[in-house]
Amino acid sequence: QVQLQESGPGLVKPSETLSLSCSVSDDSFSYNYWSWIRQPPGKGLEWIAYISYNGITKYNPSLKSRVTMSVDTSKSQFSLKLSSVTAADTAVYYCARTIVGLTLNRAEYYYMADWGKGTTVTVSS
């Protein structure tokens, strides 16, 4: 089973950019898709975005204007940047291996098969 490890600053100031990375343990990086999901304290899950090994991206419409994902296949890593953060962006951020496909009528589906342990990010001055 693939291992994922999130890393990045635990504290970010309001209006700044949150930057996180996720390292993937084994040879599964290629030919896979990778997501970020977050969970504010005491609340539910929110899918943020995914990226494929070759750079295809999809973003949550509610966050699209502030989110950028990138991939570094040489390091088996992918990254998240979330700009103009506020206290509402305080959350545990998870990275996950994501299964993406098309239904028979060409609708896209995706779900998260393997998850990292998560990293806590607090937005505060």
Add this chain to the structure above:
Amino acid sequence: DIQMTQSPSTLSASVGDRVTITCRASQSISNWLAWYQQKPGKAPKLLIYKASSLENGVPSRFSGSVSGTEFTLTISSLQPDDFATYYCQQEYAFGQGTKLEIK
């Protein structure tokens, strides 16, 4: 804009009980819905995908079904390890979660 409405938000049950959690989609996209289990302080774990396909290693007491835009997660006989929070997900939308508590 897809929305997943999950019910109930809290469910109290006993070991051995059969429980059902429901998730309704605001629009019918496909049958590709996933269910996750999350325990306090831990990452979610995939239980079911494509509405009714059991992920490898997940006990057979978990099952999923779909009727129209209504998706159901059933646990046939609750075990102590099953008390957790459950989420459904379709595309970018998660349900708000169902906390399964010991009665």
